[in-house]
Amino acid sequence: MGRCVYCGDQRGFWSKTCGDCRRLLARVQELRGRVGYGEFLDGLAGTGVSKEKIMGFLKADPDGKGSIQDQVTAEMASELMKVMGLKGGQTPQEVKRIRGMIGKESK
Ligand SMILES: [Zn+2]
16 A cells, blocks of 8 residues: 555555545645635635645645645735736745735735
């Protein structure tokens, strides 16, 4: 048995992720680009997966492309920048700088 690439829990032979993280990933695809960060977290909590596991999942970076949290926050930051009339296209790396700002902006 291998380990889930997101949370490190045991997983099946057929998947890189455990059942919980697979559910979270599906929900991420549904929600990203459509809701604010608060709603996004509520949507993930709605899967019934524990909060600790969700936080671990969001911070994992199995592909080296930035964590789910940074990718989604980067998308939201780009939207926010557009709304504010600034240039979009924030990368997950850049977003760490402005994450605090987004937290204050979200409702
Ligand atoms: Zn997992």
